[in-house]
Amino acid sequence: MDYTYTIIDANATASLQLQAHLQDYPDFICASTAANTSDGQNQILKFLPDVVIINLGAQAGEYFQMISELHQYLHNIPLLIAVSKTKDHAYHAIKNGFFDYWLLPNTEFEIRKTILKIRKQVPKETIPTTLCLKTYRDYHYINTNEILYLKADNNATDFFMNDGSKISAFKTLKSFEETLPQNFIRIHQSYILNVKYVSRINYGKSTCTIRNIENQLPFSKSYKNRVDDLKSMLSKNSIDAAN
Numbered sequence: 110m111d112y113t114y115t116i117i118d119a120n121a122t123a124s125l126q127l128q129a130h131l132q133d134y135p136d137f138i139c140a141s142t143a144a145n146t147s148d149g150q151n152q153i154l155k156f157l158p159d160v161v162i163i164n165l166g167a168q169a170g171e172y173f174q175m176i177s178e179l180h181q182y183l184h185n186i187p188l189l190i191a192v193s194k195t196k197d198h199a200y201h202a203i204k205n206g207f208f209d210y211w212l213l214p215n216t217e218f219e220i221r222k223t224i225l226k227i228r229k230q231v232p233k234e235t236i237p238t239t240l241c242l243k244t245y246r247d248y249h250y251i252n253t254n255e256i257l258y259l260k261a262d263n264n265a266t267d268f269f270m271n272d273g274s275k276i277s278a279f280k281t282l283k284s285f286e287e288t289l290p291q292n293f294i295r296i297h298q299s300y301i302l303n304v305k306y307v308s309r310i311n312y313g314k315s316t317c318t319i320r321n322i323e324n325q326l327p328f329s330k331s332y333k334n335r336v337d338d339l340k341s342m343l344s345k346n347s348i349d350a351a352n
Contacts, residue, residue, distance in 0.1 A: 112233065113140040115156060117149035117172070118164035118192070127162065127192075127215060134224050136233075140342060146175045154182055156338075160208075160227065164192040169201070176205050188227060240289070242268075242278040251276060253290055257319050258302040258326060271306070271321050294335050296328035310340050 114137055118124040124142050131137050140156040143149035146168065153161060163172050179186055188208040191198065192215070199210050209223045240256075242249040251268065260267045261282040268276040278285075286295050295301045296317060309318035316325040317336070328336045 111136045111138050112159040112227065113138050113156065114160040114162060115139075115141045115143065115149070115152050115158040115187075116162045116164075117143045117145075117152075118162075119144050119166060119168075120164065123164065130215060130217065130220050131224075133217075136228075137224065138342075146171045150175050150178065153179065153187065157183075158187050159231075160190065161187045162190045162192060164213075165198050165202075166193070169193070169198045173201055173205050188231065190223065238290075242276065244279060249276060249278075253293075253303075254305070256293075256303050257306050257322060258300060259285055259293075261299040269322070273321075294339060296326065296332050296336055296339075298329065298331075300326050300328075302326060304339055304342070307339065307343065310336060310343075 114131070116124045116127055116139070118127070121144070128139055128142075131139070137160070140158045141152040143152045149161075149163070149172075152158075165172055176186070176189065186206065189202075189206065191202040191207045191210045192213060193199075193210070194213045196210075196212065202210050209226070211219055211223070238253050240251050240253050242251065251270070255271050257269045257271055259282060260269065262277070264279070264281055266278050266280055266282050266285055268278065270276065282295075282299070282301060286293075286301055289301070292304045293301050294304060302317060302319060306320045307317055308320045310316075311318070311325075314325070315328055315330075317328055318325050
C-alpha cells in the first residue's frame with residue numbers, strides 16, 4: 110500500500126526538487142503541496158496524508174502552533190518531517206513529535222534513511238489486489254490492478270479490463286464502491302474508474318479519458334468534487350507544461 114505525503118514549503122523550487130528526490134520511491138505519492146501554515150493545515154485536513162514534510166524557515170513558531178492545532182481535528186497526526194538550514198529548531202521539533210529532522214540541502218542518503226525507517230517502523234498493511242466474483246458455484250478471481258473501470262448495468266456490474274475483456278458480476282456498483290482499493294473512485298451514477306489509468310480530464314465535456322480505450326467516461330456534477338481531488342492528485346505527480 111502507498112504512503113501519501115504533503116510538502117509545506119514557501120520555496121516552490123525547493124518543493125519541486127524534493128518531489129523529484131521522492132520519485133525514486135514509487136510507494137510514496139505526493140497528495141498536495143502548500144506554501145504557508147493556513148494552506149498547509151487545509152491541505153492536511155483535506156487529503157489526510159501519511160507524511161507531512163515542513164520547511165520550517167523563519168516561520169518555525171507558526172508551524173509548531175499549526176501542529177498543535179491539528180490535535181483538535183485529527184485522531185492520528187501524520188508523520189512529521191522537519192526541514193531546516195540549521196539545528197536551531199531540533200529541540201522544539203522533538204517536543205512536537207516530529208519523526209525526523211533534515212538539514213538543508215537535502216541529500217539522497219538522508220532521504221533514503223528516513224524512507225526506510227518509515228517503512229520499517231510504520232509498515233502499511235498490504236491490501237489484497239485480487240477480487241473474487243462469485244456466481245453460484247462459479248468463482249472468478251481478477252487482479253484489481255488490471256481493471257480500467259466498472260460500469261453499472263441495472264443490478265449487475267461490468268468490469269472492463271486492460272486486456273480488452275469484459276467481466277460481468279451480479280452485484281450493484283455501490284457494493285463494489287465500498288470494497289475496492291482507494292485508487293478506485295466513483296465519478297458517475299454508472300461509473301467507477303481506476304485512477305491509475307486516467308490520462309485526461311476534460312471539464313468542458315465533463316469526461317475522463319482512460320488509457321487503452323477509445324471511449325470517454327462521463328462524470329456528473331454530483332461527483333465533481335471527487336474529480337477535483339483526482340485532478341489535484343494527478344497534477345501533483347506530473348510536470349506542468351502549460352503555456
